[in-house]
Amino acid sequence: MRPVFTEQPAAFRPRTITEVLRPASADEVVEIVRSGRRPLHPVSTGRNWGLGSGLPVDDGAAVLDLSRLDRVRALDLERGYAVVEPGVTQGALAELLRGTPRIFNLTTSSLRTSVIGNVLERGVGVHRARAEDLVGLEVVLADGRREHVGWWPGTSAVPRPHAAGPGLTHLFTQSSFAVVTAAVVRLLPRPEEVRVLPFTFASDDLADAVDALRSWTEQRLVPPTTKVYNPVAAQADGYLAHVCLSGAGEVVEALSSVLLAAAGRSPLVAAPAYSVDDVVRATYAGDPDPADTWFLRRTAGCPADRFDAERGLLMFLPVVPFSGEAVALTEELIRDCCASAPAVTVNVLDSDAVDHVVGLGFPAHDPAAAAEARESLDRLHKAFAAHGFLPHRRDVDRPGAATALQARIGRALDPDGVFAPGRYSAGR
Ligand SMILES: Cc1cc2nc3c(=O)[nH]c(=O)nc-3n(C[C@H](O)[C@H](O)[C@H](O)COP(=O)(O)OP(=O)(O)OC[C@H]3O[C@@H](n4cnc5c(N)ncnc54)[C@H](O)[C@@H]3O)c2cc1C
Known part of the structure; x- marks a missing residue:
């Protein structure tokens, strides 16, 4: 079992942590919550890289490392759901589904990251936002009561994200x-065919290429899952876009021809097939690569277990309108704010919105480089906020403020501060 804190991530202010608790069951979690220890900061696998990994926002918290709760409690291929505990990694769940009629919506992070931590963080999978995978939760409240919210097996016959009445899951x-202590996540039907089409375009064509991708998305030539990599992220001279088509073979074939014709009328150029290899395709197809190859390619070979000790990383994740003009503006802002060109991935969320993943990487043991990355990040937050492009995920050094109503709900559920304030509830 990997302890959450072998080393604190270099990108953030170091935290004083009173203890790291490692329960092995939901009952042990209840005992800890009732034991009077506080404040508690729960993490699943603590690999929230770039946003603070397993760190709490404030000093003095006890970290509740839930990675030992690693059971898949139920798997229903017919109705399309799995009940997982916090220590279940996306690789482990996908491995269980290999060769079945179902797949799980993988992210492009390490296969050793958790399903639950990413879902709670509202991360982004290659087929849809992870929030859309979530249908139910088992929660241990501050008073030690264990409750189910949302859909849970044994209630209605069909797992749906929104049941009747006020939604409590989110x-x-x-x-x-x-x-x-557990979540019900939906599984996607395994597509007959998965084809990832690579397109490239020059930096000067960024706005027109993004507008073309938007119109393809609006008109449903492509699903809202396209990823655009800037030249640093693509490790190439120009931009690279990955468009994933999946479903019946005839549909994929027909859409591929339509797209190639549409590309001819845009700045997007079909890239050589090697721009998408089996490792990338397998992620979209839900088949995990046990060697974690795609992750290792983006971390200069640093494996998940050593990431916090060896790599410095700060992430900035603003949501931006899906338009050529807005994305060209963000490219300019990034260039103006960052001391050195960062890797940027633009994820299409729907036909109106994209998010940006701006990764500011640096060697973990270089304090000057860390300071420079922090300054760049502060400038990014300011410059993007001036345009209303706000981050949808926050880091531990820059938590977001709770609204008055969120704070009231928080105090009603946890009047005695059993749980440490998180990255989205500053001032609670
Ligand atoms: C190269 C690279 C690629 C990446 N690609 C992606 C990507 O494609 N998509 C993406 O979304 N992210 C991506 N990430 C970011 C990150 O690695 C993932 O989001 C990862 O899944 C988060 O770590 P975790 O699963 O260990 O969650 P954790 O760190 O365990 O949890 C995240 C947060 O959720 C809360 N939490 C977790 N578990 C519990 C619990 N049981 N109870 C209450 N609260 C809890 C805590 O606030 C915690 O800080 C990438 C990172 C890198 C370096």
Whole structure:
């Protein structure tokens, strides 16, 4: 079992942590919550790289490392759901589904990251936002009561994200109102064919290329899952876009021809097939690569277990309108704010919105480089906020403020501060 804190991530102010607790079951979590220890900061696998990994926002918290709760409690291929505990990694769940009629919506992070931590963080999978995978949660509240919210096996026959009545599931995502000890996540049908089409374009064509991708998305030539990599992220001279088509073979074939014709009328150029290899395709197809190759390519070979000790990383994740003009503006802002060109991935969220993943990497043991990255990040936050392009995920050194109503709900659920304030509830 990997302890959450072998080393604190270099990108952030070091935290004083009173202890690291490692329960092995939901019952042990209840005992800890009732034991009077506080404040508790729960993490699943603590690999929230670039945003603080397993660190709490404030000093003096006890970290509740839930990675030993690693059971897949239920798997229903017919109805398309899995009940997972916090220590279940996306690689482990996908491995269980290999060769079945279902797949799980993987992210492009390490296969050793958790399903639950990423869902609670409202991360982004290659097929849809992880929040859309979530249908139910088992939570341990501050008073030690264990409750189910949302859909849970044994209730209605069909797992749906929104049941009748006020929704409670997302009270506990990007939240610090409870410890989550299990989640019900939906599984996608395994597509007959998965084809990832690579396109390139020059920096000068960024605005026109983004507008073309938007119109393809609006008109449903492509699903809202395209990823655009800037030249640093693509490790190439120009931009690279990955468009994923999946479904029946005839549909994929027909859409591929339509797209190639549409590309001819845009700045997007079909890239050589080697721009998408089996490792990338397998992620979209839900088949995990046990060697974690795609992750290792983007971390200069640093494996998940050594990431916090060896790599410095700060991430900035603003949501931006899906338009050529806005994305060209963000490219300019990034260039003006960053001391050295960062890797940027633009993820299409729907036909109106994209998010940006700006990764400011540096050697973990270089304090000057760390300071420079922090300054660049502060400038990015300021410059993007001036245009209303706000981050949808926050880091431990720059938490977001709770609204008055969120704070009231937080105090009602946890009046005695059993749980440490999170990155989305500053001032609670
Ligand atoms: C190269 C690279 C690629 C990446 N690609 C992606 C990507 O494609 N998509 C993406 O979304 N992210 C990506 N990431 C970011 C990150 O690695 C993932 O988001 C990762 O899944 C988060 O770590 P985790 O699963 O260990 O969650 P954790 O760190 O365990 O949890 C995240 C947060 O959720 C809360 N939390 C976790 N578990 C519990 C619980 N049981 N109860 C209550 N609260 C809890 C805590 O606030 C915690 O800080 C990438 C990172 C890198 C370096």
